[in-house]
Structure formats: C-alpha cells, structure tokens
Amino acid sequence: MKIGNKEFDTAKHTYIMGILNVTPDSFSDGGKWNGYEAAMRHAEELLEGGTDILDIGGESTRPGHQQITSEEEITRTAPVIEAVKKNFDVPVSIDTYKSEVAEAALQAGADLVNDIWGFQYDEKMAGLVKKYDAACCLMHNKNEAVYKDLYAELQKCVDTAKAAGIEDDRIMLDPGVGFGKTYEMNLDVMKHLDLFNGLGYPMLLGTSRKSMIGLTLDLPVTEREEGTLVTTVMAVQSHYGFVRVHDAEKNRRAIKMTEVILARE
Secondary structure, three states: OEEOOEEOOOOOOOEEEEEEEOOOOOOOOOOOOOOHHHHHHHHHHHHHOOOOEEEEEOOOOOOOOOOOOHHHHHHHHHHHHHHHHHHOOOOEEEEOOOHHHHHHHHHHOOOEEEEOOOOOOOOOHHHHHHHOOOEEEEEOOOOOOOOOOHHHHHHHHHHHHHHOOOOHHHEEEEOOOOOOOOHHHHHHHHHOHHHHHHHOOOEEEOOOOOHHHHHHHOOOHHHOHHHHHHHHHHHHHOOOOEEEEOOHHHHHHHHHHHHHHHOOO
C-alpha cells in the first residue's frame, strides 16, 4: 500500500499508526496535546517510539462526544499537519469524517484520510480523496448497534471508494471496534479478525485503550496498555497491516516479538 511517499508491505509486516489528538476532550488523552508546542513534542515522541504513520485528529469521536464546526477542527489540525510535514519525514493521516476538514488537511500536506464513517457520512469525501490522489482508511460504523453483516457493510464502503475511482493500493479498512457496537459485538469482531482479510485490502485494528478493554479488565483508561498489547498481538497473528495506538514503543516491541515467533519477516 502506498501512503504519501512511503510503500507499506502489509503482507510481511504490521505497521504502527500513532495517535496524535489535538483535542480538549478525547476519551484517552483529551487536552494533553491540545496546543502546537505540546503536539509537536508528542509527535516527536511517537516517531522515536517507532510510529510509521501519524494520525492527527481535531475532534473527539468518543461516545457522546460534542461535534464541533469544520472551521474549529481545521484550526486545530491544519497547522500541526503543516509543521509535522515540514519537520519530519512521515506520512500523516487526518482523522475526520468531514470533507471540508479533509480538504484543508490534504492541502496542508496530509497523505491519508481516516474516515470513521467509511465514506458513508459525507458524500463528497470519496471524490475528494480521489482528487488529491490520497490514501484512505474506511471504518465500519453505525448510528445504532444493529447490523446483520459487518463484512457486507465494509464492502459497501469499498464500493463507494471504487465508484469514485480510488485505486486499490490507496485503500485500507478498519472493522471499527468501539464504534456502533455493543461490548459483545466488539469481542466477536476480535474473535473473527481473519474474516475481514477476505475483502482483499490491508486491515487496520484500532483498539487502543478502548472501553472493550476497560470493561473486560475493570480498569480506567490510563491502565489499559496490557489489554491493548494483547489485541495488537492478535492483529499481527491475523496479518493485519496496521494498528492504531497511543503508545508506539510498547506496541512496536510487541509486534516485533510476535513477528519473529511467527517468522513473518
């Protein structure tokens, strides 16, 4: 898969998408990196820890989050994207489902649009990604935890991308753990990670510090790293191309250990 000027050999390796939230209310680290200087320091820490892609988000997508205007989201994210691209040689992803925000981010230098609604929220998004020849991550999501066939619904996201002319090597998919699903549904997705490889695209798993882990282990968000690492190991075992995480260094070590045992590299 090609993202920016980098090629990702997802058949042989699981790569790290490091989370950089420039939001005051993210469920995990809200306000911690909400500011230019703090964001740049954390970007450097993530890259030193082994991050392969920086995922920058300006609006929290936690359950019950407060939607903000596109203008505010752009103000939070565009300057950070511009600075990261100027100072570091790393592909940058914009975590947004709004085409106005995505376009501002792509103009600022972003290489990938990480859409938590898989092109199903904003009808302009797919065409915009094609216009800029950007990569995309399409996630499964629902307003309510009601669906019959998650596989088919992810395929619908792919169909939208293909209809817009987006090339296969620009698409990755995310089964959407923690979005539009009950606790039991999230566990079921984890149990059947291999299934989604049948769609034929690199898969991303985003479980870092999520409520599925907190509910299972009865732990607050600040103590969910071990649970996250377990899910990362499962992603490697299932030949997922990417994991989206808060702690790059620990997950990089877990990936390396798992890949060596499986002789994946």
